[in-house]
Amino acid sequence: MNKTTFKYLLSKIPKTEIHLHSEALISRETVFNILSRKYPKYQDFNEVEKLFDYKSLSEFIEVFLLIQSAFEKDSDFEQLFKNILPYLKRNGIVHAELFFSPSNFTRNGIEFENMIKVFLKEIELIKNKENIDIKIIIDVSRTFGIENAMRNLDAAIKCKSSDIIGIGLGGDEKKGPAKDYESVFKKAKEHGLHRVVHAGEDVDSYSIWDAIKYLEAERIGHGISAINDKELMVYLKEKKIPLEICPTSNVFTKGYIKEIEEHPIKKFYQKNVIVTLNTDDPVFFNVELLDEYWNLYTKLKFSMNDIKNIIINGFNSSFMSEEKKKEYIKEINILWSKYFKNYN
Numbered sequence: 001m002n003k004t005t006f007k008y009l010l011s012k013i014p015k016t017e018i019h020l021h022s023e024a025l026i027s028r029e030t031v032f033n034i035l036s037r038k039y040p041k042y043q044d045f046n047e048v049e050k051l052f053d054y055k056s057l058s059e060f061i062e063v064f065l066l067i068q069s070a071f072e073k074d075s076d077f078e079q080l081f082k083n084i085l086p087y088l089k090r091n092g093i094v095h096a097e098l099f100f101s102p103s104n105f106t107r108n109g110i111e112f113e114n115m116i117k118v119f120l121k122e123i124e125l126i127k128n129k130e131n132i133d134i135k136i137i138i139d140v141s142r143t144f145g146i147e148n149a150m151r152n153l154d155a156a157i158k159c160k161s162s163d164i165i166g167i168g169l170g171g172d173e174k175k176g177p178a179k180d181y182e183s184v185f186k187k188a189k190e191h192g193l194h195r196v197v198h199a200g201e202d203v204d205s206y207s208i209w210d211a212i213k214y215l216e217a218e219r220i221g222h223g224i225s226a227i228n229d230k231e232l233m234v235y236l237k238e239k240k241i242p243l244e245i246c247p248t249s250n251v252f253t254k255g256y257i258k259e260i261e262e263h264p265i266k267k268f269y270q271k272n273v274i275v276t277l278n279t280d281d282p283v284f285f286n287v288e289l290l291d292e293y294w295n296l297y298t299k300l301k302f303s304m305n306d307i308k309n310i311i312i313n314g315f316n317s318s319f320m321s322e323e324k325k326k327e328y329i330k331e332i333n334i335l336w337s338k339y340f341k342n343y344n
């Protein structure tokens with residue numbers, strides 16, 4: 001199957017994306033508009049393009065924070081959603097669990113409630129018009145310390161919205177050990193919020209153990225260093241803790257792999273660790289969800305049947321209701337036999 005056919009047919013299959021940063025769906029044009037307004041240097045589009053050439057996770061996070069620092073008004077967040085919707089539609093994503101990282105915005109004086117109001121309004125519009133579900137996971141962040149993380153959690157709790165389903169721990173893994181955030185995650189659990197943690201993306205497997213033991217993570221973001229820890233591999237499999245795998249992101253940030261072909265996703269899959277496929281930061285890493293599936297098919301030698309299983313893992317690992325999961329999986333099976341019956 002060639003790439004055009006593959007992507008066209010796969011776009012018809014309902015999919016989830018459960019490790020996706022909302023700010024990373026901003027188009028380069030929007031980045032240019034927002035940055036050039038605040039920083040004269042970025043009135044040159046080439047300077048904006050140069051930003052996207054990172055050599056490490058830390059460098060990438062610096063760019064992420066720079067772009068966030070130029071957001072000034074509600075309409076900037078509305079513009080962000082104008083960029084999010086076409087991405088979801090193009091990739092056939094019917095359910096997205098989107099990270100939103102408020103820390104840098106609130107530090108720049110934008111009220112949490114005002115941003116969330118825009119988010120909830122846009123989510124409602126998309127739900128009604130396109131029947132795509134977007135749920136928000138607040139990234140409390142390990143970059144700005146524990147007090148900031150607790151403030152983010154309290155703001156999320158105060159919103160009392162069913163569209164804000166949980167908290168995540170993102171940011172620089174080297175600078176912010178997961179176990180420091182135990183009290184924040186404990187409180188989130190008491191308030192019925194789901195808990196996911198970026199771990200094992202840039203440091204060894206102890207970070208994943210910490211996320212599980214101290215933060216009771218329900219899913220692990222990336223988790224690729226688990227491949228070097230036999231005991232952890234067995235634990236992830238037995239406890240059915242899904243990994244949110246983002247292959248191209250891992251190549252960009254160069255923590256453990258330099259080429260997609262080296263990615264351990266196939267080994268996780270073969271050892272029955274639950275893997276899901278995601279992009280992390282599409283615009284920043286110049287990749288879309290359908291491209292990542294194409295990478296699995298061509299560079300990592302997954303069969304079409306494996307790909308179907310990974311799509312289904314995405315639904316089963318999401319925080320949607322069990323009833324909805326069943327409906328979607330039934331639909332996938334019907335569509336699969338229509339579009340892919342000649343491919344294994």
Ligand SMILES: [Zn+2]
Nearest residue numbers: 170198221280
């Ligand atoms: Zn991430």
